[in-house]
Amino acid sequence: MPEWTFISLDYELLYSDPDRAGTEVFVKSASTFRANSFGKISRASDQRRQRFFEEKLQTIAWHLGSDTIPVFIDFNGDRRRMDKGCIGHALAPPAFLAPPTDGPNGFVTHVTIAQRQQERVTGQQDQKELKSRVLEALKARGTVTVETLMSLLDADEKPVRSAIDRLRSEGQPIWNDEARGFWWRDDMAPKEIPYSRWKRAYVPE
Structure with missing residues (x-):
């Protein structure tokens, strides 16, 4: 099971329509994934959603005072995992994120904003x-x-x-x-x- 990092921020929904909840950039899931599981890296077709994801990471990084951001976040009691697809798209050139690595438990626990982006x-x-x-x-x-x-x-x-x-x-x-x-x-x-x-x-x- 992942460890959740508490942040004193409310999660702002990308879509107000509950039928589109699965398209959020942080999803209600505790499932894990490995660094070698991203496969082919490509730019996002939905650029609005991807920009929302990257702006969300910038806000979290500012609050944490670090460009390394937890994948599993507790937004004032609302536990959400960073969307794996958004992470993959953020690795496509020009990369917003540095290539992720597995944590001590064998899965990705943090991502880091690429230096030039930071x-x-x-x-x-x-x-x-x-x-x-x-x-x-x-x-x-x-x-x-x-x-x-x-x-x-x-x-x-x-x-x-x-x-x-x-x-x-x-x-x-x-x-x-x-x-x-x-x-x-x-x-x-x-x-x-x-x-x-x-x-x-x-x-x-």
């Missing part, structure tokens, strides 16, 4: 944190230049500008005047700034 995940997490800090600074300080944001957040120019662009693409009302810098407004553009001087337009929903 570096990408860490970068995404850093960008997400910087994006939140940029938004917080803009809301708190009013008009602020990129140079000031760089100093406040101890970040380089490119990541700061990328964070602003991402926030704007998500609908945050971040205005920019080339002479004054950036600021956050959720009502309308400041009337004293000519529209022609704006880098981009924001259209409220």
Whole structure:
């Protein structure tokens, strides 16, 4: 019998339809499998499901503080095993997972995110944190230049500008005047700034 690793996370279903429960990326099963049982490795035909699986592993890795993730997980009392098919697809180039190995009991107990993928995940997490800090600074300080944001957040120019662009693409009302810098407004553009001087337009929903 496998050992279950408890994680203080609720399992988010991929499908709400109970008839599709068998297609979940973590299944209600305690069955085991060996590392040499994957056979032919191929990319997933259902890319939406595979992306959901990989994003789920990224979230678990972040909570555990490790890129090595248990196959058998107790999600706040909901015991689920990582889907074997999803693991197999994640081994296809460009591999999201490193080749699994059998544990001491003769079956796969953990998988590990491939190093280059882990570096990408860490970068995404850093960008997400910087994006939140940029938004917080803009809301708190009013008009602020990129140079000031760089100093406040101890970040380089490119990541700061990328964070602003991402926030704007998500609908945050971040205005920019080339002479004054950036600021956050959720009502309308400041009337004293000519529209022609704006880098981009924001259209409220």
